[in-house]
Each structure stands twice: as structure tokens, then as C-alpha cells.
Amino acid sequence: MISLTSPVETWAHRLPAGAKLLILSALTVALFLADRPWVLALALLAIAALYLSAGAVFLGQGLRHLRLLWPFLLLIAIWHGLTGQVQAGLIIALRLLAALALANFVTMTTRLTDMIAVLTWLLAPLRRIGLPARAVTLAIAMVLRFTPMLVENGQRLSMSWRARSHRRPNWRIVMPMAALALDDADHVAEALRARGGILPDTGSRRD
Numbered sequence: 001m002i003s004l005t006s007p008v009e010t011w012a013h014r015l016p017a018g019a020k021l022l023i024l025s026a027l028t029v030a031l032f033l034a035d036r037p038w039v040l041a042l043a044l045l046a047i048a049a050l051y052l053s054a055g056a057v058f059l060g061q062g063l064r065h066l067r068l069l070w071p072f073l074l075l076i077a078i079w080h081g082l083t084g085q086v087q088a089g090l091i092i093a094l095r096l097l098a099a100l101a102l103a104n105f106v107t108m109t110t111r112l113t114d115m116i117a118v119l120t121w122l123l124a125p126l127r128r129i130g131l132p133a134r135a136v137t138l139a140i141a142m143v144l145r146f147t148p149m150l151v152e153n154g155q156r157l158s159m160s161w162r163a164r165s166h167r168r169p170n171w172r173i174v175m176p177m178a179a180l181a182l183d184d185a186d187h188v189a190e191a192l193r194a195r196g197g198i199l200p201d202t203g204s205r206r207d
Helices: 019-032 037-053 058-081 086-108 112-129 133-164 170-194 199-203
Strands: none
Touching: 019 086, 019 112, 037 086, 037 112, 058 086, 112 133, 133 170
């Protein structure tokens, strides 16, 4: 599995994970409250400066992560262009790009173990009502870990398809990707069972 944390050490890596997640939540709410394109454009420029403050290599890594957004931005542009709601489409696109760029910056500068520690602390009170907090944090960690691996599997399947055919792969790699994801899930489940699973922590512990 692949970590989303950047190997390029920056000033943001030294900040506490809890503080970064708190600031991220507040700024994301502010982005969704803003309804002027120029305000969102300024926010996006400020986020770009944030990436640049960490160095050109870090900025390049961040841009590579965000390039997955372009199909969604294109879809938003086409839809709002056809319906004559250009300003509304621009607001949605800027808001989406700014919010995800900010979240990506926090993800790239925060170790997964630190993020899980914050989530465990936040969910700890919910154990009193029977919520399996450890299972929830483990599920979130799995999603964060598996997402880049699924993307990489898709890229490998696309390259394999192009090596064998002149036609574009498109939807044809969906089934192989699903099979690979299920196979990986089986391996992870076996590894968890081999380590005792998570049921003892969630079922027997009572705070």
C-alpha cells in the first residue's frame, strides 16, 4: 500500500495534526460560505502560495495528485455552459478545487498515524454508546491507504490494455479493477485476522 504523505519534509510536517485538521475544517466551511468567484479565486491563489512555500518538488507532487480532478471540472464546465449558468459553474469549480487542494496539502504533510491518533481521540466518547471507534478509524485509514493504490492499479491496467490493443480501454478495465480490489481486500482481511482482528477491542472494552 502507498502512503499519501509527501516524502519532502516541509514546515507543515512539524505542525500538530489536530491543529491542521481543525484549520482545514474551518477553512472548508468558509469556502462553502463564499459565493463570489473573485473571493474563491483569491483563496485558490493563497493555497497555491501555500504549496509553493514548501518547495517546487512538493508543488509538483501536489499538482500530480490534483490532476485527477480535471474530468469532474470538465463535466461541471460543460453542464453549466450548456445550461447558461457560467458563473454558478465557475463558483462550484473554484470551490471544489480550493477545498480539495487544501485537504490534499494537509494529507501530504500529515503522517497517517498522526491522523488516526486524532480520529481515535475524537471518536473515543462514542464508545460509550457502543460505536466501534477502532473499526471506524481503521476503515478511514484503509480508504486513505487504498485510494492511491486503486489509482495505480487503474493506470497499470490501462497501460496493459494499450500494449495489446489500439482501442482506448475506458470502461473495459472496470471489472479487472474490481477483481483486483476484491483480491487486495481479501489479503488485508487475512492479515488482520492473523493479527487477532479488531473485535476484541470493540466488543469487550467498555470505558
